[in-house]
Amino acid sequence: MxxxxxxxxxxxxxxxxxxxxxxxxxxxxxxxxxxxxxxxxxxxxxxxxxxxxxxxxxxxxxxxxxxxxxxxxxxxxxxxxxxxxxxxxxxxxxxxxxxxxxxxxxxxxxxxxxxxxxxVVTITEQKNDDTVTLNCSVLGYYSGCRHSVKWLYEGYKTDVKTTQHSCSATATFTTSHLNQKSKYNELLKCEVTEEYSREVKLFPFIPPQSSGEKPGENMMI
Missing domain, CATH: 2.60.40.10 (Immunoglobulins)
Known part of the structure; x- marks a missing residue:
């Protein structure tokens, strides 16, 4: 239905x-x-x-x-x-x-x-022991995907596995591989590109207790 x-x-x-x-x-x-x-x-x-x-x-x-x-x-x-x-x-x-x-x-x-x-962009987190999976998905203004989604990360390129799907992307990694002085929500950002306007926004993962404090960062390509 x-x-x-x-x-x-x-x-x-x-x-x-x-x-x-x-x-x-x-x-x-x-x-x-x-x-x-x-x-x-x-x-x-x-x-x-x-x-x-x-x-x-x-x-x-x-x-x-x-x-x-x-x-x-x-x-x-x-x-x-x-x-x-x-x-x-x-x-x-x-x-x-x-x-x-x-x-x-x-x-x-x-x-x-x-x-x-x-x-609307939604980012969720799933933890399994020391393995973390972040999922970034976009619900568009009508059916069919009109966005490209991917995870960007600073360093640890061999330790972070990313997968792209239609209007969503996942990033999987183990916390033991990350710098103890850095938080993974500071290292990874979800990049969302709108097909028609070519507007690009970056959305860092924000833990639930501080959700909504940081808006997406605008870029144009």
């Missing part, structure tokens, strides 16, 4: 790409972080974004998030994580995988609209 829903959503988002050509952007963020999705062609004389609407298309369908400057009833389950800036940008706190999808900002009077395609 979920696969079928992804097929339907993929078709919807492909149409969205077609009709918003040149008026979309992409954003990749780590789960747990905060992201601001910007809107364009914002009407200057509106009161508290009352002429702006935000909609979201994801795995569970299309949802109205903001209507006439107010968080809609459809978005009540995430209303404590949503807010709007003075320029009508949408702010999402504590991003989850469920937030991956396409967000459309529409200026209701002019009809101008822009789509922002959000992808």
């Amino acid at each position: 979920s696969q079928f829903r992804w097929i339907i959503m993929s078709s919807f988002l492909m149409l969205l790409f077609h009709f918003t050509a040149g008026k979309y952007s992409t954003s990749t963020v780590r789960a747990g972080d905060e992201v601001t999705l910007s809107c364009e062609h914002v009407i200057d004389d509106q009161d508290k974004c009352d002429s702006t609407s935000w909609t979201f298309g994801g795995l569970r369908g299309t949802v109205m998030l903001l209507e006439r400057g107010e968080i809609s009833k459809e978005a009540e389950d995430k209303s404590d994580r949503l807010s709007v800036t003075e320029k009508c940008s949408l702010v999402i706190k504590k991003v989850t995988e469920d937030d991956a999808g396409s967000y459309t900002c529409r200026q209701n009077r002019s009809g101008e609209q822009k789509a922002v395609h959000l992808s």
